[in-house]
Amino acid sequence: METRATRLGLRVWTFLVILFLHLPIVIIILYAFNAQTAQGWPITNWTTKWFSPTLHDGEMQQALWLSLKAGLGATVIALLLGSAAAFAVHRFRFFGREAISFLLVLPLALPGIITGMALNSFFTFWKANFSLWTIVVGHATFCIVIVYNNVIARLRRTPTSLTEASMDLGADGWQTFRFVTFPAISTALISGGLLAFALSFDEVIVTTFTAGVQNTLPIWIFGNIRIGQQLPEVNVIVFVILLVTIIPVTVAQRLTRESGILRNE
Amino acid sequence: MGQRLDSGDLLAPRRGGPSFTRARRRLARPLWRLPWLRGIALLLPPMAWFLLLYVAALAVLFVSAFWSVDVFTTKVVHTWSLDNFREIVTSSAWRRVITRTVVIAFLVTLTDAVIAFPFAYYMARIASGRTRALLFVLVLLPLWSSYLVRVYAWKVILAQDGILNWSLQKAGLPAANIGYTNTAMWLVFSYIWLPFMILPVYAALERIPDSYIEASRDLGARSFKTFRTIIVPLALPGVIAGSIFTFSLTLGDYITPTLVGGASSTFIGNVVYNTGLGAAGNLPFAAAFASVPLVVMAIYLILARRSGAFEAL
Numbered sequence: 198m199e200t201r202a203t204r205l206g207l208r209v210w211t212f213l214v215i216l217f218l219h220l221p222i223v224i225i226i227l228y229a230f231n232a233q234t235a236q237g238w239p240i241t242n243w244t245t246k247w248f249s250p251t252l253h254d255g256e257m258q259q260a261l262w263l264s265l266k267a268g269l270g271a272t273v274i275a276l277l278l279g280s281a282a283a284f285a286v287h288r289f290r291f292f293g294r295e296a297i298s299f300l301l302v303l304p305l306a307l308p309g310i311i312t313g314m315a316l317n318s319f320f321t322f323w324k325a326n327f328s329l330w331t332i333v334v335g336h337a338t339f340c341i342v343i344v345y346n347n348v349i350a351r352l353r354r355t356p357t358s359l360t361e362a363s364m365d366l367g368a369d370g371w372q373t374f375r376f377v378t379f380p381a382i383s384t385a386l387i388s389g390g391l392l393a394f395a396l397s398f399d400e401v402i403v404t405t406f407t408a409g410v411q412n413t414l415p416i417w418i419f420g421n422i423r424i425g426q427q428l429p430e431v432n433v434i435v436f437v438i439l440l441v442t443i444i445p446v447t448v449a450q451r452l453t454r455e456s457g458i459l460r461n462e
Numbered sequence: 463m464g465q466r467l468d469s470g471d472l473l474a475p476r477r478g479g480p481s482f483t484r485a486r487r488r489l490a491r492p493l494w495r496l497p498w499l500r501g502i503a504l505l506l507p508p509m510a511w512f513l514l515l516y517v518a519a520l521a522v523l524f525v526s527a528f529w530s531v532d533v534f535t536t537k538v539v540h541t542w543s544l545d546n547f548r549e550i551v552t553s554s555a556w557r558r559v560i561t562r563t564v565v566i567a568f569l570v571t572l573t574d575a576v577i578a579f580p581f582a583y584y585m586a587r588i589a590s591g592r593t594r595a596l597l598f599v600l601v602l603l604p605l606w607s608s609y610l611v612r613v614y615a616w617k618v619i620l621a622q623d624g625i626l627n628w629s630l631q632k633a634g635l636p637a638a639n640i641g642y643t644n645t646a647m648w649l650v651f652s653y654i655w656l657p658f659m660i661l662p663v664y665a666a667l668e669r670i671p672d673s674y675i676e677a678s679r680d681l682g683a684r685s686f687k688t689f690r691t692i693i694v695p696l697a698l699p700g701v702i703a704g705s706i707f708t709f710s711l712t713l714g715d716y717i718t719p720t721l722v723g724g725a726s727s728t729f730i731g732n733v734v735y736n737t738g739l740g741a742a743g744n745l746p747f748a749a750a751f752a753s754v755p756l757v758v759m760a761i762y763l764i765l766a767r768r769s770g771a772f773e774a775l
């Protein structure tokens with residue numbers, strides 16, 4: 198129904214939007230190889246000399262280690278609770294079923310500052326010390342919905358005739374799960390898990406409220422950018438992080454064919 | 463049950479043996495006989511997590527907004543008062559912060575909707591299958607690459623000696639110098655949340671059956687009329703779904719204002735962050751301030767849910 202001019206216009210627009218989305222990322226990657234400590238443009242001297250000191254920086258390593266632990270913890274909890282909720286909502290009809298997806302999406306849909314501040318008040322109220330576990334609780338809370346959405350979308354697309362056939366052939370509930378249902382949802386689990394990890398690994402706002410004095414990698418980066426120190430090191434870490442996040446996202450993308458923010462196509 | 467020969471045993475994993483299988487079945491029997499028990503067993507852990515941690519935390523937040531801090535001991539006093547809220551409403555400085563945050567969040571949402579719609583339209587209704595898949599990855603990558611990194615990239619781009627001013631100078635134009643202003647915040651927020659708008663709008667547009675458009679044309683509607691009366695209304699839930707993210711994420715942010723905002727760019731998030739975690743800590747006041755976006759978003763979400771936007775997430 199579109200005229201040729203409209204189509205051309207839309208194509209140009211699409212191209213420009215893609216440029217807009219990617220140029221800043223390309224530019225910041227270049228800065229990892231900037232020989233000067235100043236952040237001006239153009240970059241005149243290129244180097245890889247910042248990589249070695251950055252990767253050996255003890256403070257950075259500690260922050261990275263904490264981020265990895267928190268990400269893993271949050272992902273494991275999100276996988277267990279998210280898929281349990283998805284199975285329950287998919288299989289059973291019960292009162293308040295519709296409200297569950299609403300409840301699960303709240304930690305992502307509400308501003309991060311609210312989740313952060315709420316958990317902070319909560320931990321302070323119970324006099325809980327801020328630790329790895331307070332970070333994990335915060336992250337898991339908003340990661341659950343990612344796994345939930347991936348798994349429930351897959352369950353909805355998996356024909357029930359498969360499980361029925363399995364039962365008819367004499368498999369019990371566990372065997373049906375192990376040999377039929379689980380293989381059907383496994384890639385959705387991997388994809389949801391990867392995205393949950395990526396989300397946790399990158400999170401700043403909720404983390405500042407649940408970390409106390411600990412530094413996760415994003416908090417380390419934020420602190421340095423804010424006071425403008427160690428910027429060459431920050432640039433290197435930024436480059437590494439971009440590389441590291443590209444991998445899970447592309448893998449997750451290949452594993453599922455869902456569309457949506459919280460699901461991955 | 464133990465005496466019956468189960469064909470299921472043939473399927474069972476070799477490891478574990480028959481006694482393992484029997485124990486497993488004994489455990490599974492009540493769950494099998496009473497399906498609702500299975501439902502509860504599945505639903506209980508995630509619901510317990512959400513109610514005991516998240517909803518309880520929101521409740522503590524809301525309740526502590528009515529408490530106050532003793533000026534001398536800096537301890538939280540559990541006496542009920544509306545003082546925090548009264549201060550927020552009456553102080554013009556706080557009102558300015560709230561207005562600024564909401565207005566910029568609104569402008570960002572509008573900007574993203576305008577940028578995203580033609581893009582999503584091209585992706586959903588014109589692009590070939592392969593182009594569409596490629597565009598999809600190209601939207602997802604920035605969405606999932608570090609938020610902090612992308613804000614930082616803009617900080618570097620917009621800086622005085624950054625690439626923006628350099629390019630403008632090369633083109634013979636005056637320097638833009640928008641670093642550390644509200645304009646910079648608007649630009650960076652629009653950039654950061656754009657993929658969150660594109661994806662739901664795309665999902666909504668893609669779902670419109672071609673037959674609707676054919677029917678509209680058969681009934682004599684011109685392209686523009688079809689667009690206005692068929693496509694836009696059907697894509698609206700997608701736009702609303704996207705706006706939940708663009709609006710809410712802007713509303714609760716303090717990183718972007720800190721990194722690319724200027725002296726008069728304080729956001730709700732900055733106030734909550736500074737009073738909640740800063741040296742002059744006043745947790746109850748921070749809680750009260752955080753309930754401003756909470757109330758705004760609660761109303762927004764309820765309205766959005768009615769429009770069916772949640773299906774498009």
